[in-house]
Amino acid sequence: MFDLNALRLAAHAVHQTLAPTPQLAWPLLADRLGCTVWVKHENHxxxxxxxxxxxxxxxxxLLAREPQTKxxxxxxxxxxxxxLALAAxxxxLSIRIVVPEGNSLEKNAAMRALGATVIECGKDFDEARAEAAALANTHQWHLVPAFxxxxxxxxxxxxLELFEAVEELDTVYVPIGMGSGICGLIQARDLLGLNTEIVGVVSAHAxxxxxxxxxGRVVCTDSAHTFADGLACRQPLPEALAIIAQGAARVIRVSDREIEHAIRVYHETTHNTxxxxxxxxxxxxxxxxxxxQGRRVxxxxxxxxxxxxxxxxxLADGVEPSAQL
Known part of the structure; x- marks a missing residue:
């Protein structure tokens, strides 16, 4: 997809707008899990x-390829x-963003604050994606894909920031929504010639x-009912699956209850949201x-x-999840 020089050029371009995010090893998290754990803080x-x-x-x-884009x-x-609202x-540039009905009110408000017109349509992301494609065709707007x-x-x-800051990582766990995050992680690892295993994590409900x-093939589901909206994909893209199938060690499922527990653990051990x-x-x-146990994760x-x-x-619910999904 790209070579190491292109990745470093991308990092230079990105860093003109935002500083590299930290990767921190939290002692309480390590004590709790029995391994050294670095958290890559993309929440920052x-x-x-x-x-x-x-x-x-x-x-x-896009503007370099199609400078007439409005x-x-x-x-x-x-x-x-x-x-995209921030970049636009x-x-x-003007931007219209289609979200599913009942989408996060705070995320909708954040997009509007960045200047976007937010349109609610469809029961889930995939239906919103279809509406966005229809709007692009009708109004000749540029349709930005998810991948x-x-x-x-x-x-x-x-x-790149993570792997160059922390040496000899045994495993990295990464969420999978539409796949850009894990695919970028796989590509960076391979370009740097590392042996770190990458484990994708999805919702058991999506x-x-x-x-x-x-x-070993694209499988679509009828629903993706999880409160973890960034994981709510029911129609994987073949190009994303191809990269994940070749580069991930495994893809595992976690329940919403386990995700809620992890949110509490993050708060208790790192005071991060x-x-x-x-x-x-x-x-x-x-x-x-x-x-x-004893590994670098x-x-x-x-x-x-x-x-x-x-x-x-x-945070108020202190119930631990069971071992079963």
Missing amino acids: TPTGAFKVRGGLLYVQG GLVTATRGNHGQS RSMG HPDLIRGVATYA DAFAQSFEQ AEGAGAAALAGLIREQSQQ ALILSGANIDRQLYAGI
Whole structure:
């Protein structure tokens, strides 16, 4: 998809807008899990999520290829939309963002604050994506996909930062939504010639990517009902699956209950806020804790954009998840 020089150029471009995010080894987290754990804090970006990296690079590349572009349209559950809204505003472009009905009020508000027109349509992300495509066709707006080489190269800059800051990582756990984050991680690892295993984490209630990984073909599901909206994919993209199938050690499922528990653990051990998708990697490590004892592990805390009332309710609920999904 891209070489190491192109990745370093992407990092330089991204760092003109945002500083590298920290990767921190938290002692309480290590004591709790029995392994050394670095957290890659993508919750510390200007939009509170890793997607901002890809949005900046995508819009820069788009204007270089198609300088006549005036308006953008895309579909999102929130973080992808915020990244593109920020990039579009910085480049003087208008943007319409289609979200599913009942989407996060706070994510919708954040996108509007960045200058986007937010349109609610469809029962889930995939229906919102279809509406965005229809709007692009009708109004001749540029349709920004959820998965594109520039998006992947942009978000892969977090992986470059992580791997160059922390040596000899045994395993990295990363959430899977539409796949840009894990694909960028895989590509960066391979370009650097590392042996680190990469474990993708999906919601057990939205496990299309896990089924697809296991069966070696795209498997779509009828629903993706999880509060972790960044994981709510029911139609995996073949190009993303191909990279994951070749480069991931495994794709594991965690329940919403386990993700809620991981959100509480992050708060207790690091005092960081994690949204559902952001806590999924930690939930995956907790599920596989016994096989990571004494090892060097990293977690991608991909975002912090969770509505206040939902977050308060999760923190107030101290029930530990069972071992079963």
